Amino acid sequence: MADFGGADLDTFRTEVRDGLAGAYPAELKAAKPGSDPEAIWGGRAFAGSDDPQIRWMRALASRGWTAPTWPKAYGGGGLSKDEARVLEKELSAGGYRPPLMSFGLWMLGPVLLEYANETQKQEHLPKIVGGEIRWCQGYSEPGAGSDLASLQTRCEDKGDHWLINGQKIWTSYANKADWCFCLVRTDTTKKHEGVSFILIDMASPGVETRPIQLISGESPFCETFFTDVKAPKGNLVGQVNGGWEIAKRLLQYERQNISGGFVGGGGAAGGAAGDLAEVAKHVVGLDETGALADPDLRARITKSRIDSQAFFLTLSRVAAESRASNGPSAATSIIKYAAASLAQERSELIVEALGAQGLGWQGDEFTPAERQATRGWLRSKGNSIEGGTSEINLNVIAKRVLGLPDPVKAH
Numbered sequence: 001m002a003d004f005g006g007a008d009l010d011t012f013r014t015e016v017r018d019g020l021a022g023a024y025p026a027e028l029k030a031a032k033p034g035s036d037p038e039a040i041w042g043g044r045a046f047a048g049s050d051d052p053q054i055r056w057m058r059a060l061a062s063r064g065w066t067a068p069t070w071p072k073a074y075g076g077g078g079l080s081k082d083e084a085r086v087l088e089k090e091l092s093a094g095g096y097r098p099p100l101m102s103f104g105l106w107m108l109g110p111v112l113l114e115y116a117n118e119t120q121k122q123e124h125l126p127k128i129v130g131g132e133i134r135w136c137q138g139y140s141e142p143g144a145g146s147d148l149a150s151l152q153t154r155c156e157d158k159g160d161h162w163l164i165n166g167q168k169i170w171t172s173y174a175n176k177a178d179w180c181f182c183l184v185r186t187d188t189t190k191k192h193e194g195v196s197f198i199l200i201d202m203a204s205p206g207v208e209t210r211p212i213q214l215i216s217g218e219s220p221f222c223e224t225f226f227t228d229v230k231a232p233k234g235n236l237v238g239q240v241n242g243g244w245e246i247a248k249r250l251l252q253y254e255r256q257n258i259s260g261g262f263v264g265g266g267g268a269a270g271g272a273a274g275d276l277a278e279v280a281k282h283v284v285g286l287d288e289t290g291a292l293a294d295p296d297l298r299a300r301i302t303k304s305r306i307d308s309q310a311f312f313l314t315l316s317r318v319a320a321e322s323r324a325s326n327g328p329s330a331a332t333s334i335i336k337y338a339a340a341s342l343a344q345e346r347s348e349l350i351v352e353a354l355g356a357q358g359l360g361w362q363g364d365e366f367t368p369a370e371r372q373a374t375r376g377w378l379r380s381k382g383n384s385i386e387g388g389t390s391e392i393n394l395n396v397i398a399k400r401v402l403g404l405p406d407p408v409k410a411h
Helices: 007-023 026-030 037-041 052-061 081-093 103-115 118-129 243-264 276-284 295-324 332-359 368-384 390-401
Strands: 135-138 154-157 161-168 179-185 195-201 207-212 221-232
Touching (some): 007 052, 007 081, 026 052, 103 118, 103 179, 103 243, 161 195, 195 221, 243 332, 276 295, 276 332, 332 368
Antiparallel strands (some): 154 161, 161 221, 207 221
């Protein structure tokens, strides 16, 4: 669809507004924002489901609006950038739930569009758009975290299939996922040049997942084990031993997408405790001028809000540059580093503003929001690790953005 302008774009906006209002299930209007979180992720578990969230997802997916700018040939909306922005604004203005949250949409789909063959695109992209398959990411290993290229999960060519053996760790929602996009070693004689990118059905014999309980009490991450797992030859994306390029590209998309969630509240600790300033006013109180009674806390909250606003403006600029250049750049490492720092700072301020109530873990003397603030603060410690550690992102910024040379090693 061509770019709309003027009256044409206004017409499209009216169509979108009417379409969203007509498709939104009445049950979701009365539901709490955080209810039924699993349905928002879709997947095989919801095949044939009449859950209102699934009906909402299917309604938008039927128009390709879960992936509005993807080509219609693969189930996307085929919308122009201007049209996609209209859709995004109308979803926000109407207070609608996200129709679908998906690693397939945020990370895998974009790299499949860039690197996959036509058969792979036709097989996987429409199912991502429709929320039929829930994906997880098999990157980190117990001995290959920051130094990801040291991964040892073996993928051997057995003629008519690949045979995979190894272990992944910190695999988000692996125990709920249907498929995994995975980095494997196809050549043991080379490091970066011996890595390949493969798609694995999690229902395959030999796949095992074990949830990891975090200090916050949650278990969103898993250990994932592959024992003599067979994968069809057609599941390897790109060239054999050419997976490192795909891996880096996907990480750019990952860093771009998780950054907004950190600061916006989706991944930011303490988000459930409410607006930071309002929490502080309720707990600390106001002085005779109507300002927050604690001047030091007031100054730091103000700085946090200013930094967050500057961050979102920068995020919008980087996103616009990404659209103009057909994909994210190394600048996503700047965004990821800043987002993690801001989210952790906000978490600290929430807990500090709550005072003794910010130490709650269980018991009726603490509200659910206060307990969540404590758990969220603990969870935020992982913000500077996931999606690439802050240290790794600083290295990327130094080399790829600032063009600084590698440090000279002492002999």
